[in-house]
Amino acid sequence: MNIVKTRFAPSPTGYLHIGGARTALFAWLYARSNQGECVLRIEDTDKERSKEEYTKEIIKSFKWLGINFDDEVIYQSNNFDRYNEVINTLLKNGSAYVCNCSKERLSELRTAQESRGQNPKYDGKCRELNLERSDETVVRFKFPQEGTTKFTDIVKGNIEVKNNELDDFIIERADGAATYNLCVVVDDIDSNITHVIRGDDHVNNTFKQVNIFSALNKEVPVYGHVPMILGEDGKRLSKRHGALGVGEYAEMGILPDALKNYLLRLGWSKGDMEIFNQQEMEEVFKEGDFNQSPATFSMDKLLWFNKHYLDQLSAEQLIEGIELPEFDKSEYSKVVIETIRERCSSLNDFSLNSFYFFNDPAKYDDQLIGKHCNENTSDHMTLLESSMTSLEDWDQVSVKRVIDETVASLSVGFGKIGLPLRLALTGTVNSPSIDLVCSILGKEVTLRRLNSFLNRIKN
């Protein structure tokens, strides 16, 4: 009995965007949860558009995601001879034929058909002509003209089309290079692919591919066409329509586990379950169900997953992930991390929310000063400053006591002292508990900032 084998087959004409990443995740998980294998195949037969740098980028993205393919990476550009061999076989067994129709004739044919409201398709002019191959000719597949082509899709069920809807498509170009549908079938055969999990933009290709398998007398694999992902505007998510690459999510501070978990739940579910770590998804994927309709991407939910996975990490692990020189292995860094982590839902939030732990506020915002300070603030802060200056034990409890006493002696609300103080120390009005911030910053820094804040508001 054959083991389950799937593949993910991107063309290296751009970075890996999240639609592709999800398709890959599904193909990979399908194999994993069935104790099978999944290979990566680079479909680089289009010499014009394929770039090696994209291949590298794609492989890098998978490494980051933690999706590890089995075997070596397959490059279609290494298989040209093999494709040629198969084309010869098809030619020999009467499943394909040489065609010398010019591009001009083809395009005239097409416009004529379209103007008549017909479905544009090749008219089969050369089908029975038995022409010789030359560098001006292409090879076409003899698509059956009667009956239907059908297959059972593991996500969409039975799909079928009338054969006369399709035409004799080209399998070898004039330059001798095989085309997509032929290459795919040959590689799927040679790699013993048992299950083809791919985007549903390929359903129409499947009709063609199924017939090539048959013409070659090979067993047709099982197909599973997963619906596309739509952008938040409801339009299809694609490279051309602003889909972000996996690398960009990494740069935003999204964790690979979070992205995987989010992507997994886009078009796949297992009851009410939301959270699946790597191990769980590998085990449980085959027990879930695919959804059949396109799903809309939601950054909010991605961030929610991200926060969830961020919460699982220790301060040490977080520091490793944060790309900011200030965060080192020091105790101070760890304290800062623990202090701000609850308000961070991405790795980048740590940078955003920690500035004032490492630097004095660059300048104070006029609007915030106007909003939170009045004519008494200066006196209040001066009083607080002197009480703090005489404080000997600088810890959170003592600092809190000094603030509370100042508030009480002035008979004002906490906000009249707390907010200006927060502004003075952090440059913002949102921060962790202010006494905590004071104690972390230390007496010297606290007083220095308080002092420059006083100078600022006295003007």
Added chain:
RNA sequence: GGCCCGUUCGUCUAGUGGUUAGGACAUCUGGUUUUCAUCCAGGCAACAGGAGUUCGAUUCUCCUACGGGCUACCA
């Protein structure tokens, strides 16, 4: 235009020939918090429309509308 596929809260989804149609994100309201965030509690919110089958349809069938895909000597 033709062909293929789809349609449950704003979003991701569960689910069933008879359910108070469930969960999650977002949102709203309370509580905790000196702020923000977190956390806790609660609320709002959906079976696209029309026929048919049936004692009964969100669930089955058909039609319409809407959405997505494909329609290359791209992949």
